[in-house]
Amino acid sequence: MDHVDFITQQWGRERPDLDVTAMGVIGRVARLYLAYQREMHKTFAEFGLNAAKFDVLATLRRSGAPYTLSPGALLKATMVASGTMTNRIDRLEADGLVKREVNPEDSRSFLVGLTEEGFTLIDKAVTAHVETQARLLEGMSRQEVEGFTALLSKALTVADG
Amino acid sequence: MDHVDFITQQWGRERPDLDVTAMGVIGRVARLYLAYQREMHKTFAEFGLNAAKFDVLATLRRSGAPYTLSPGALLKATMVASGTMTNRIDRLEADGLVKREVNPEDSRSFLVGLTEEGFTLIDKAVTAHVETQARLLEGMSRQEVEGFTALLSKALTVADG
DNA sequence: TCTCCTTATCTTGATGTCGAGATAATGTAT
DNA sequence: ATACATTATCTCGACATCAAGATAAGGAGA
Numbered sequence: 001m002d003h004v005d006f007i008t009q010q011w012g013r014e015r016p017d018l019d020v021t022a023m024g025v026i027g028r029v030a031r032l033y034l035a036y037q038r039e040m041h042k043t044f045a046e047f048g049l050n051a052a053k054f055d056v057l058a059t060l061r062r063s064g065a066p067y068t069l070s071p072g073a074l075l076k077a078t079m080v081a082s083g084t085m086t087n088r089i090d091r092l093e094a095d096g097l098v099k100r101e102v103n104p105e106d107s108r109s110f111l112v113g114l115t116e117e118g119f120t121l122i123d124k125a126v127t128a129h130v131e132t133q134a135r136l137l138e139g140m141s142r143q144e145v146e147g148f149t150a151l152l153s154k155a156l157t158v159a160d161g
Numbered sequence: 162m163d164h165v166d167f168i169t170q171q172w173g174r175e176r177p178d179l180d181v182t183a184m185g186v187i188g189r190v191a192r193l194y195l196a197y198q199r200e201m202h203k204t205f206a207e208f209g210l211n212a213a214k215f216d217v218l219a220t221l222r223r224s225g226a227p228y229t230l231s232p233g234a235l236l237k238a239t240m241v242a243s244g245t246m247t248n249r250i251d252r253l254e255a256d257g258l259v260k261r262e263v264n265p266e267d268s269r270s271f272l273v274g275l276t277e278e279g280f281t282l283i284d285k286a287v288t289a290h291v292e293t294q295a296r297l298l299e300g301m302s303r304q305e306v307e308g309f310t311a312l313l314s315k316a317l318t319v320a321d322g
Numbered sequence: 323t324c325t326c327c328t329t330a331t332c333t334t335g336a337t338g339t340c341g342a343g344a345t346a347a348t349g350t351a352t
Numbered sequence: 353a354t355a356c357a358t359t360a361t362c363t364c365g366a367c368a369t370c371a372a373g374a375t376a377a378g379g380a381g382a
Contacts, residue, residue, distance in 0.1 A: 018288065026201075032317050039320065119220065
């Protein structure tokens with residue numbers, strides 16, 4: 001009897017006409033996501049980062065050398081609004097972790113690149129991050145992880161196209 | 162090859178020293194959560210609500226008659242900071258969906274209660290909400306849903322205590 | 323009753339996000 | 353070339369959230 005069970009049970013009493021099967025699944029996905037977020041935020045904070053900053057730095061890092069992307073490319077990769085990305089770049093630039101560089105091919109645009117400091121930081125942070133993630137799945141067997149991945153993929157196909 | 166695969170593959174190329182197994186799982190949980198949120202928000206918006214307002218109204222509704230809870234009880238149920246709850250109650254009160262009532266047993270506190278309008282609205286909204294949720298799981302068999310729930314519960318136990 | 327600790331809620335300032343509109347450069351068709 | 357639509361980014365205002373401190377009432381003990 002976890003918290004999601006408690007909620008669906010309350011609905012069962014108050015609104016017996018509703019089928020709350022899906023609510024049980026989606027509620028658990030939500031709580032799991034929030035639990036993961038909480039723990040991962042702690043790791044980010046150890047490096048002076050938050051999820052937004054980590055997201056941008058990690059996207060640049062895994063894009064490979066020369067570790068530069070346009071704001072538009074970052075927008076697509078991170079799925080945030082344009083004003084949000086402007087703000088994120090501003091803050092990372094103020095931290096000295098990225099810099100805006102001229103884009104020789106299109107002067108409407110520019111390139112956001114990791115500074116040396118940014119590169120060093122994200123490399124350390126991502127190492128710690130994957131360790132945190134591994135810890136969050138400790139206790140699930142290899143088979144369970146595989147089955148979980150398969151079901152998550154299926155659910156994503158249904159919900160996300 | 163979905164977007165999560167793309168990301169883990171990029172890391173595999175850039176940082177072959179990292180084990181990104183857990184990232185695949187957690188990344189899918191995150192994307193699934195976001196996909197669910199997107200769709201559910203649309204339903205909320207049809208009733209002039211957002212997730213924050215729905216959350217409070219639904220908590221009051223499923224608590225049963227007389228559909229009142231203290232801000233503190235709402236805090237515990239919704240896991241937000243106290244200032245957040247103050248703000249939510251203020252906005253819902255401005256919308257005429259809840260009202261602050263005196264708490265005869267403790268005058269530090271008061272009770273937040275659904276207005277008639279709030280009750281009517283949340284009853285309609287939650288009906289639509291469970292339909293949306295059911296649609297988000299369409300295409301998963303009963304067995305898959307059961308297996309998914311079991312794995313989500315296990316993952317929650319590991320990550321959330 | 324007086325003091326002090328605790329509990330319950332609110333206030334304030336900083337941050338992050340979105341969405342719509344503004345600005346500026348590019349591309350295209352005539 | 354010139355006009356016009358498109359693309360890329362930024363600006364701005366509205367919100368939601370949190371964390372820390374403020375305010376106010378309850379409760380316990382001397």
